[in-house]
Amino acid sequence: MKNRLDFFRQQMSAFEGSANPFKAIENGYYVPVPGKSVSDLIADRIALRPASTHLLLGGIGSGKTTQLLKILDRIDSFPEKTYVRYIDVSLSTDIAKITPGVLVAIVGVTLANLVADNEGNNVKNDVETVRKLAYGYSEIKESNQIKDSNQIVDSILKRQRYDYESIASSIGVSALDVALGRSQIKKVEHHYPGILSPVSTQKSNELTKAVQNLCSETKKKHERIVFLLDGLDRLDNSKAFSDMILNDMREISDIGISCVVVGSVKILHEEYRDVLARAVGYLEYQSCWDVVNDKDAHTFFELVLSNRAAQGFITSDARESIIRYSGGILRDLINITQSSIEESYLLGDDNITLIHVDKAVQTFGRAKLLGLTKSDIDILQEFANGRSLPPSSDDEIKLLITRRIIEYMYPERRCTIHPALLPILSLASA
Numbered sequence: 001m002k003n004r005l006d007f008f009r010q011q012m013s014a015f016e017g018s019a020n021p022f023k024a025i026e027n028g029y030y031v032p033v034p035g036k037s038v039s040d041l042i043a044d045r046i047a048l049r050p051a052s053t054h055l056l057l058g059g060i061g062s063g064k065t066t067q068l069l070k071i072l073d074r075i076d077s078f079p080e081k082t083y084v085r086y087i088d089v090s091l092s093t094d095i096a097k098i099t100p101g102v103l104v105a106i107v108g109v110t111l112a113n114l115v116a117d118n119e120g121n122n123v124k125n126d127v128e129t130v131r132k133l134a135y136g137y138s139e140i141k142e143s144n145q146i147k148d149s150n151q152i153v154d155s156i157l158k159r160q161r162y163d164y165e166s167i168a169s170s171i172g173v174s175a176l177d178v179a180l181g182r183s184q185i186k187k188v189e190h191h192y193p194g195i196l197s198p199v200s201t202q203k204s205n206e207l208t209k210a211v212q213n214l215c216s217e218t219k220k221k222h223e224r225i226v227f228l229l230d231g232l233d234r235l236d237n238s239k240a241f242s243d244m245i246l247n248d249m250r251e252i253s254d255i256g257i258s259c260v261v262v263g264s265v266k267i268l269h270e271e272y273r274d275v276l277a278r279a280v281g282y283l284e285y286q287s288c289w290d291v292v293n294d295k296d297a298h299t300f301f302e303l304v305l306s307n308r309a310a311q312g313f314i315t316s317d318a319r320e321s322i323i324r325y326s327g328g329i330l331r332d333l334i335n336i337t338q339s340s341i342e343e344s345y346l347l348g349d350d351n352i353t354l355i356h357v358d359k360a361v362q363t364f365g366r367a368k369l370l371g372l373t374k375s376d377i378d379i380l381q382e383f384a385n386g387r388s389l390p391p392s393s394d395d396e397i398k399l400l401i402t403r404r405i406i407e408y409m410y411p412e413r414r415c416t417i418h419p420a421l422l423p424i425l426s427l428a429s430a
Contacts, residue, residue: 004350007310008341008344008345010310011309011310011313011341012338012341012342014027014029014308014309015308015309015334015335015337015338015341016334016338017061017331017334017335017338021065021066021069022069024066025066025069025070028307029304029307029308030066030070031300031303031304031307033300034296034297034299034300035296037067037070038056038067038284038286039067039068039070039071039074040070040074041284042054042056042067042071042260042282042284043070043071043074043075045281045282046071046075046226046258046260047078049258049281050224050256050258051253051254051255051256051257051258052253052258052281052282053249053250053252053253053258053259053260053261053280053281053282054258054259054260054261054280054281054282054283054284055245055249055260055261055263055276055280055282055283055284056068056260056261056262056263056284056286057233057262057263057264057265057267057268057283057284057285057286058233058262058265058285058286058287059264059265059286059287059288059329059400059401059403059407060233060331060401060402060403061329061330061331061332061403062265062286062287062288062329062330062331063286063330063331064230064233064262064286065230065262067286068086068228068230068260068262069086071228071260072084072086072228075226078224080223080224081221081222081223081224082222082223082224082225082226083114083218083221083222083224083225083226084225084226084227084228085110085226085227085228086228086230087106087110087227087228087229087230088230088231089102089103089106089229089230089231089232090231090232090234091231092106092109092196093106093196093197095231095232095234095235096235096236096237098232098235098237098240098241098244099195099240099243099244100243100244100246100247100248101195101207101244101247101248102195102196102244102248103229103244103248103249103252103259103261104195104207104208104211104248104251104252105130105133105134105194105195105196105207106134106196106227106229107211107227107252107255107257107259108130108133108134108207108210108211108214109130109131109134109135109196110227111130111211111214111215111217111218111225112126112127112130112131112214114214114218115127115214115217115218118217120217122213123213123214123217126210126213126214126217127214129206129207129210130207130210130211130214132194133194133195133206133207133210134194134195134196134207135194135196135197136193136194136197137194195207208251208255211255212255212256215255215256215257219256224258225256225257225258226257226258226259226260227252227257227258227259227260228259228260229259229260229261229262230262231262232261232262232263232264233262233263233264233265234264235263235264236264236266238264238266238267238270238272239272241263241264241267241272242267242272242275242276245261245263245276245279245280246275246276246279249261249279249280250279253281261280264401265285265400265401265407266397266400266401268285269390269391269392269397269400270397285409287407287408287409287410288327288328288329288406288407288408289301289328289329289330289408290328290408290410290411290414291323291324291326291327291328292324292328293408293411293412294410294411297328297410298323301323301326301328301330301333302319302323304330304333305319305322305323305333305337308337309337309352312351313351313352314337314340314351314352315351315352315353315354317353317354318340318351318352318353318354318356318357321354321357321358321361322336322337322340322357324419325357325361325364325419325420326419326420327403327406327418327419327420328406328408329403329406329418332364332403332418332420335364336357336360336361336364336420337352337360339359339360339363339364340352340356340357340359340360341356342360343355343356343359343360344356358423361420361423362423362424364420365420365421365422365423365424366424368402368403368404368418368420368421369421369424372404375395376395376398376399376404377425379395379396379399379405380399380404380405380417380421380425381425383405383415383416383417384417384421384422384425387415388414388415388416389415390407390413390415391405391415400415403418404417404418404421405417405418406418
């Protein structure tokens with residue numbers, strides 16, 4: 001009994017969809033994609049153009065983070081000494097309230113930490129400037145309490161001309177000083193939120209100059225600097241994302257740093273796409289894999305399963321069913337497989353068969369239908385009936401972003417309903 005439990009625990013762990021991509025790569029679960037991957041393409045372009053900018057768009061679970069990590073590996077093999085850093089932007093600021101200058105600030109803070117031990121006064125000043133502007137700062141200012149409170153004094157005098165006690169208590173000075181017209185100088189603390197704060201209104205000119213100086217200092221040891229900025233695909237506000245990209249990626253490139261920023265697939269279907277395409281050096285799209293019409297994609301998904309599952313644990317027909325119902329989305333392949341493993345264990349079986357996959361797909365499909373309106377269901381029914389044109393309305397784009405609708409780019413561009421939803425829709429309409 002214990003051996004069976006240990007075995008199933010091991011298989012469940014191998015198909016943990018929420019696992020850190022770093023850990024998945026370390027455990028040897030990464031399978032090279034067919035053809036030239038997005039990571040290879042971007043890494044080669046960075047090698048050729050040291051200050052190039054790249055926008056990597058893709059849907060939830062498409063493997064964007066994994067591609068960033070593979071870019072990291074490729075850059076480590078560059079002949080030049082290169083400083084490369086992967087950063088999840090959402091861990092540094094509130095991305096829901098992101099503003100232009102945030103990416104420059106994150107890059108600056110990272111470089112400031114890198115050269116913080118430098119003894120030069122200029123470097124120390126730049127480090128302090130970057131940290132101050134990024135995180136915010138407070139300063140003490142002297143305030144003439146009577147002079148600064150003239151409006152309060154005038155208001156009280158209109159009501160009671162010689163009530164010095166009322167005036168004094170309102171502005172925090174002595175009644176005698178008020179009566180004699182003397183001022184008191186007091187120190188008042190003023191706080192200025194940093195650029196990484198969601199309430200910041202700071203300008204980035206001073207920050208950019210300091211970051212440029214820190215970049216020059218860093219390049220005394222590293223010939224090239226590359227930043228891989230993840231997490232912004234969770235930003236739903238396309239205008240905020242566009243404003244930030246237009247400002248920050250240009251500034252980072254002008255400083256002499258190459259960067260790759262991850263964004264949502266939503267951008268591809270909105271008016272900001274053309275603007276962003278012109279603002280960055282390269283725009284790449286990590287689309288879903290068409291496992292139905294692309295043999296290489298199907299083989300790739302087979303390898304992902306065989307690389308994680310024990311030999312013979314998944315029957316051949318169950319494997320085909322998992323691949324088909326994944327819709328060509330890697331995370332869904334992993335999640336459906338893990339759910340199938342659980343079904344097999346609960347039923348007391350030793351393998352994953354079609355019975356277990358069917359149960360897992362029903363559970364997965366029902367979860368994807370939660371929260372949808374009748375209008376959403378009607379749209380999905382259109383795609384279930386054969387519509388392949390890309391989404392155009394806001395409601396359709398929302399279904400695309402949440403992967404109820406799937407878009408493929410190869411071997412030809414087409415859109416379809418997520419296959420795991422088909423059995424549930426069939427039951428609902430029966």
